[in-house]
Amino acid sequence: MEPLDPDKLPKHLAIIMDGNGRWAQQRMLKRIVGHQRGAETVKMVVEQASLMGIRYLTLFAFSSENWLRPAIEVRALMTLLKKYIRNETARMMRNNIRYNVIGNRSDLPDDVNQTLEEAIHETANNTGMVLTLALSYGGRQELSMAAARLTRDVMVGKLSPDDITIDIFGSYLDTGGLPDPDFLIRTSGEMRISNFLLWQLAYTELYFTDINWPDFTINEFHKALSDFQSRERRFGKTSDQLNKGD
Ligand code: FPP
DSSP: OOOGGGGGSSSSEEEEOOOOOHHHHHHOOOOHHHHHHHHHHHHHHHHHHHHHTTTTTEEEEGGGGGGGGGGHHHHHHHHHHHHHHHHHHHHHHHHTTTEEEESGGGGOOOHHHHHHHHHHHHHOOOOEEEEEEEEEHHHHHHHHHHHHHHHHHHHHHHHGGGGGGGHHHTTTSSTSOOOSSSEEETTOEEEEEEESSSTTTTEEEEEOOSOGGOOOOOOHHHHHHHHHOOOOOOTTTTTHHHHTTO
């Protein structure tokens, strides 16, 4: 395996963890078994990312649209999530990782919210990687809710329409305070953004792999990061300008 350059890692890595269901179906297993195996991949990626020094890791764990899945799968995913957070908090403390959540928390069952609340509180003073779970999250929902909050602030005179810059607007999003992702990985061969971080992905490097999330190994993770390191990020500039440091 090619060694990674620690100075050229993404500061913020976002992942769409896809293909749990197909992984299970290909093996004649129930879909939830795929999610359980997917949670093992989450453990590996979280630990590796934190050890490498990645500052922010954001995982699409449950979308606003996932509520439309069969109730039994939704319930099983919620239980899995709760168990994961409960069981992993000690490891988060050892690795100095801080939990964060984006998405519509009020949609989540009370017991899941309570577990999240405890984990966020317990890890609040950790200074290492910030692990953001996107739960009941949708980019369009996030944008429209931000617009509503911003409008309210304008109506009460806290903000003038002339003050609305990209940064001010960004601060109204659930991700306010987080830098934009530098790199997005999506597993399982789908080449879509699927309503994930629509505003924040404007300049993000995208990486798609055919591997299903439960099969995404440490080797695959390194391969993805090594691909990121080979890219030139121009943010609209020319190569020459970048090489001259303009
Ligand atoms: C997509 O696979 C995955 C999800 C909808 C859930 C992701 C959840 C986990 C990886 C496990 C729990 C998460 C944490 C943070 C512990 P899919 O079911 O859409 O797969 P398919 O497209 O093959 O059906």
